[in-house]
């Protein structure tokens with residue numbers, strides 16, 4: 001049993017390495033996801049601004065058409081004016097023309113406001129576009145670096161996993177199963193040494209009787225407190241006793 005547990009301890013070293021590497025990979029993937037999300041949000045905001053600009057520009061076109069129509073009407077009325085001889089009719093028509101002029105100047109004023117607004121929006125859009133293309137460029141380089149690191153980790157994990165199989169082949173299947181269950185439940189620490197009568201997993205005292213049995217290492221023993229697989233590892237003070 002001693003040999004099996006020693007092999008199990010080296011299997012655990014490999015598993016811890018794999019676990020650590022996969023953890024590091026998750027951190028990198030999370031970073032990539034977060035940065036991509038941020039960029040996407042910024043892009044969406046610009047898309048929204050661009051849609052607002054288009055909406056505003058449609059309003060500009062409407063106002064311009066309106067102004068053209070009103071201009072035509074003024075023209076027509078002026079031409080009619082030339083043909084009118086009756087003073088009252090002329091006054092009435094003049095009144096209409098004045099009203100149209102007034103309406104036109106209001107539309108023109110609105111149009112100026114709209115044009116100014118469009119210009120401000122356009123320069124903001126240009127600024128945002130530049131900001132995003134700068135961010136995209138910078139992030140493109142960083143992302144490539146992070147992805148290369150992820151690929152490297154995958155390669156390392158594949159190599160380590162191949163080594164793991166060699167080690168696992170030397171172990172009894174039931175033992176591996178039991179170990180794996182404890183490994184996942186106990187945060188990647190399933191096989192621990194007892195040192196000076198203390199479980200190095202949970203740091204509780206192991207009863208002396210059990211301690212002696214573990215030292216003999218004839219069968220599998222679990223820590224009564226944390227249920228990890230225990231093995232005996234001589235320390236300096238133990239050596240002196242022996």
Ligand SMILES: [Zn+2]
Nearest residue numbers: 199202223226
């Ligand atoms: Zn324990």
